[in-house]
Amino acid sequence: MKPKPYLSSFFLLLIAFILSLAIGSVFISPAELWKILRGLGDETFTFIIWQIRLPRTVLIALTGAALSGSGAAYQGLFRNPLADPFLIGVASGAGLGAVIAMSIQWPYSFWGLMAIPMSAFIAALLTIFVVYFLARVGRTVPTTNLILAGVAVSSFATSLTSFLMLRSTSEVRRALGWLLGGASQAGWTAILAILPYIVIGLGILLINGHRLNLLQFGDDQAQQLGLNVTRTKTILLIAASLATAAAVAFSGIIGFIGLVVPHVIRLWFGGDYRRLIPLSIIGGASALLVSDVVARIVLAPQEIPVGIITSLVGAPFFLWVLRTAKNQGYW
Amino acid sequence: MLKIQNLSVSYKGHQVLHDVSFDVKHGEVLALIGPNGAGKSTIIRAASGVVPSTGQIRTNGDDFHALDPMQRARYMAVVPQAISLPPAFTVWETVLMGRTPYLGFLGNASSLDEELARQSLSKVNALAFSDRRVGELSGGEAQRVLLARALCQSTPILLLDEPTAHLDLQYQVSLLELIRELAHAENLAVLIALHDLNLAARYADRVALLVGGHLTSIGSPREVLTAEAISHAYCLPVHVVEHPFMDSPLVLPQ
Numbered sequence: 001m002k003p004k005p006y007l008s009s010f011f012l013l014l015i016a017f018i019l020s021l022a023i024g025s026v027f028i029s030p031a032e033l034w035k036i037l038r039g040l041g042d043e044t045f046t047f048i049i050w051q052i053r054l055p056r057t058v059l060i061a062l063t064g065a066a067l068s069g070s071g072a073a074y075q076g077l078f079r080n081p082l083a084d085p086f087l088i089g090v091a092s093g094a095g096l097g098a099v100i101a102m103s104i105q106w107p108y109s110f111w112g113l114m115a116i117p118m119s120a121f122i123a124a125l126l127t128i129f130v131v132y133f134l135a136r137v138g139r140t141v142p143t144t145n146l147i148l149a150g151v152a153v154s155s156f157a158t159s160l161t162s163f164l165m166l167r168s169t170s171e172v173r174r175a176l177g178w179l180l181g182g183a184s185q186a187g188w189t190a191i192l193a194i195l196p197y198i199v200i201g202l203g204i205l206l207i208n209g210h211r212l213n214l215l216q217f218g219d220d221q222a223q224q225l226g227l228n229v230t231r232t233k234t235i236l237l238i239a240a241s242l243a244t245a246a247a248v249a250f251s252g253i254i255g256f257i258g259l260v261v262p263h264v265i266r267l268w269f270g271g272d273y274r275r276l277i278p279l280s281i282i283g284g285a286s287a288l289l290v291s292d293v294v295a296r297i298v299l300a301p302q303e304i305p306v307g308i309i310t311s312l313v314g315a316p317f318f319l320w321v322l323r324t325a326k327n328q329g330y331w
Numbered sequence: 332m333l334k335i336q337n338l339s340v341s342y343k344g345h346q347v348l349h350d351v352s353f354d355v356k357h358g359e360v361l362a363l364i365g366p367n368g369a370g371k372s373t374i375i376r377a378a379s380g381v382v383p384s385t386g387q388i389r390t391n392g393d394d395f396h397a398l399d400p401m402q403r404a405r406y407m408a409v410v411p412q413a414i415s416l417p418p419a420f421t422v423w424e425t426v427l428m429g430r431t432p433y434l435g436f437l438g439n440a441s442s443l444d445e446e447l448a449r450q451s452l453s454k455v456n457a458l459a460f461s462d463r464r465v466g467e468l469s470g471g472e473a474q475r476v477l478l479a480r481a482l483c484q485s486t487p488i489l490l491l492d493e494p495t496a497h498l499d500l501q502y503q504v505s506l507l508e509l510i511r512e513l514a515h516a517e518n519l520a521v522l523i524a525l526h527d528l529n530l531a532a533r534y535a536d537r538v539a540l541l542v543g544g545h546l547t548s549i550g551s552p553r554e555v556l557t558a559e560a561i562s563h564a565y566c567l568p569v570h571v572v573e574h575p576f577m578d579s580p581l582v583l584p585q
Contacts, residue, residue, distance in 0.1 A: 210438030214428060216417035220381045224411075225484070226404030226432030271419025274438075 005269045009282040013061075016289035020057040021049060023293050025301055028053075055188050059250060060292045060306070061285040062191070064257055066198050066247035067091075068284020070240035071258020072265075072276050073205045076212040077236055078141045081321060084259035085244040087147060089131050089154035090124045091255070094241075094248035096157040097123025099164050114193050121197065121245035127153055128241050194246040201243030202281055208236055209274030216271070254288070254307045256314020261287050263321060332356050333378075333407075333488050333520045337386035340370075340377050348373050350386070351546045353539055355520040357487065360511055362535035363524045364555075366565055369541040371524035375492045378522070379409045390488065390520075404432035407488035408481035412496055413473035418466025422476050425465050426452055429483030451483040452476075455509065471502030478506070482513070489514070491523040495530065503527070507534040528582045532556055533574070540564060556580045 022028050028036075028045055035041040036049050067085055074083035074090075085091045101119035134149035135141050211232050214222040223229045247254070262280045269275055291309040298304060333355040340348035348370045355361045363371040377384035380395065380403055388395040395403055408429065416425075429451065430444040440448075452458045455475040460468070465476060474494055481489055491510065495503040511534050514521040525531045531538050532552040539549040542564045548555045558571045561582055568585040575581075 207437055210431075210434070213420065213424075214431060216419060217428075220376070221409075221411055223381050223400050224379045224404065224409040225428055225480075226401040228400050266419075271417070272424070 005275065005279055006282075009279055009286070013282050013286045013289075016286040016293075017057060017061065019293050020060065020289045021053050024048075024053060024296055055191060056292075057289065059191055059194075060288050062194065062198050063247040063251040063254065064261075064284040064286070064288025065281045066202060066243035066284075067254060067258040068261040068287070069202045069205055069277055069281040070243040070247075071284075072262035072273070072280040073212065073236055073240040074258070075262060076215060076273055076276075077233060077240070078146060079216060079218075080141060080143050080146055081263070082143055082147060082259065082318070084256065084318075085240075085247075086154075086253065086255035087259065087318070088128070088150035089152075089157065090127050090241060090244050091248050091253045092154040092157040092161070093127025094120040094124040094245040095253050096161045096164075097121070097245070098249045099161045103164050117194050117197050117246045117249035120249040121242055123157075124241040124245040124248070125238065127157065128237055132237075190250040194249055197242050197246035201239045201241075201246065204235065204239035205243070205277050206281075208232070208239075209272070209277050212236070212273035212277070216273075252305070252307060255311045256318060257284055257288055257291075257310050259321070260310075260314050260317050263317075332390060333522065334387070334389050335374070335378065336389075338374065338377060338384055338388065339386055340373050340382055340384045342382070346544065348377065348384070348544045351541075351544075352386075353546065353549055355488070355522050357520050358515055358518045359536045360514045360521045360523060360534065362531040362538045363522065363541060364526075364528055364531050364538055365541035368543075369564075370544045371541055372492050373544075374541075375409065375490050375522070375524050379403070379407060379490055401432045404484060404486070406486055407490055408484035408486040410474075410477050410481045410489070410491040410494050412493055413468075413470060413477050414497060416465045416468075416473060418464055420465055421461070422452070422457060422463055422465055422468070423448065423461040425476055426457075426461075426479045426483050429480040432484065447485065448479075448483050451479040454482055454513065455479045470497050471499065471506070474498060474502070474506055475509075478510070487518075488520045488522070491521070493524050493526055496526055503530060510534070528556060528561065532579045532581065533577060553580050556582055 018030055018033065021033055022030060026048065028049065032041055032045060033049070036046050071084045074085065074088060075081055077083070097120040098116050100123070101116045131146070131149045131153050132141065134153070135145040137145065211227060214225055214227050215229070215232070217225075219229045261284045262276060265276055265279045265283055269279060288306065288310070291313075292306045295304050295306040295309045335354070336352045338348060338351045339346060351370070351374065353361070363374055365371055373382065376382045378388050378395070380400065390406055393406075395406070398406075426448045427440055427444065430440055430447065433444065434440065449458070452461055455478050457472065457475050457479055460472065465473060468476065478494070495506060498506065507530055510521060510523065513519060523535070525535070535552060537550060538552050538555045540547050540555050540560060547564065548560060556571055558569055561569050561571065570583045570585060571580050572583060573580065
């Protein structure tokens with residue numbers, strides 16, 4: 001596994017992508033997929049792939065990439081192995097922002113759709129700053145404070161979200177399934193609406209790997225080595241929140257992907273952020289695609305929200321990390 | 332030359348450093364001594380810009396307060412105490428981070444940067460373990476690596492914040508020996524906060540005694556380390572005798 005991290009992770013992503021296109025209420029074999037790709041496939045299958053499976057697959061892959069990439073960045077920024085967009089409350093905050101946008105203007109138009117990630121982004125930024133100021137002690141952010149502040153702020157945001165849903169029209173109530181992490185609303189328009197946020201957010205994280213590395217030595221040393229610490233941290237927090245908000249806006253709240261994937265990458269390939277960020281992005285896309293495939297088949301023909309699968313795997317993993325994080329040499 | 336004039340630092344409305352002024356010449360090691368809380372580390376932290384201060388910190392006319400962290404890091408490098416280093420990085424990667432103030436936007440190191448990192452590692456005799464992870468090193472090895480990282484910054488000024496505090500005796504001696512040699516050989520202006528008066532007496536060209544945030548005396552070890560001044564500063568009667576084997580004073584608590 002070790003020698004070629006990029007090759008192996010791209011290979012995994014390719015397999016996950018093909019699985020996600022092939023598996024569903026009807027099975028479409030890879031041979032058939034190849035035909036459809038060349039425009040020679042069965043008409044029904046072609047429609048299913050281009051209008052349903054492909055947009056859903058792309059949305060899920062983007063979501064996994066954004067959550068996992070921003071999770072790795074939050075961990076580096078807080079120097080805390082348990083920072084995850086879900087656990088520190090950013091995802092719930094973004095969810096609240098998205099629901100507020102929905103209750104004002106249910107997305108019929110393209111611009112209506114654009115308003116959702118924008119509102120999610122603003123709410124995510126507010127959340128991250130509230131959690132940060134609640135959790136910090138001097139210039140450090142202790143693990144327990146971060147998680148407790150995250151849980152409290154997250155519960156608050158979730159309650160407001162539920163309240164908004166219950167008192168709103170039945171259309172908003174439909175968003176409940178979405179909020180649990182289902183991508184059934186997927187369509188090419190949704191992808192277009194979040195793509196700029198994800199590209200900009202993850203792009204900024206990708207070119208800042210060496211700066212995240214410096215921050216691992218602490219703010220003082222990073223500054224003495226020539227890094228503008230305050231500016232760097234602010235830019236990276238905004239970038240990570242941008243990616244998280246975009247992911248939450250159309251895929252709902254999907255927990256633990258941003259915790260589990262960067263951790264596994266760290267165990268295998270080390271904690272150098274110049275490698276960790278890109279590998280977490282690729283790995284997050286693959287992991288969420290596989291989770292989504294499981295969510296489609298485990299109660300077939302009924303689908304369950306993918307957030308249930310990631311939490312079932314992620315929560316025990318979280319507890320394991322919590323118990324061992326202190327004496328783990330790779331962190 | 333590093334010129335510090337009227338440097339003052341306040342922390343939470345409480346002044347911890349009062350109008351301190353002194354110079355550090357090139358090729359000279361100046362040791363800051365004094366009891367805990369006297370302001371030794373505060374001077375290092377204020378000079379390197381990680382705590383806000385008033386007064387002037389300058390070299391060749393530039394006041395460091397006006398410089399951004401990257402410009403400042405081209406003038407002065409800081410060697411912190413080697414405690415809780417992140418285990419993710421190798422010695423090589425860590426030393427290469429000393430080139431940060433010269434790197435472009437994407438942070439890619441050139442072959443010149445790598446050559447300077449190699450030279451710095453060789454100056455501190457750490458080339459042999461450049462592939463090891465910094466989290467796995469002994470205290471003495473880790474401290475040498477941080478010194479190499481600071482040398483790799485290619486600055487005329489070197490600041491060290493109690494680099495020997497967590498080291499065994501043999502590493503304290505060899506590290507300070509190395510620092511003094513480098514200061515003289517490479518014409519560096521070296522400012523070092525030191526806890527141990529006798530190490531300061533032996534390895535510093537000049538010492539500055541701080542008491543309660545005030546600079547009370549500065550000069551050669553023999554001038555500053557008098558029984559009277561040290562007894563007063565530490566509230567403990569001491570004897571100062573001639574070192575039996577070295578040309579330096581030796582402080583002995585009564």
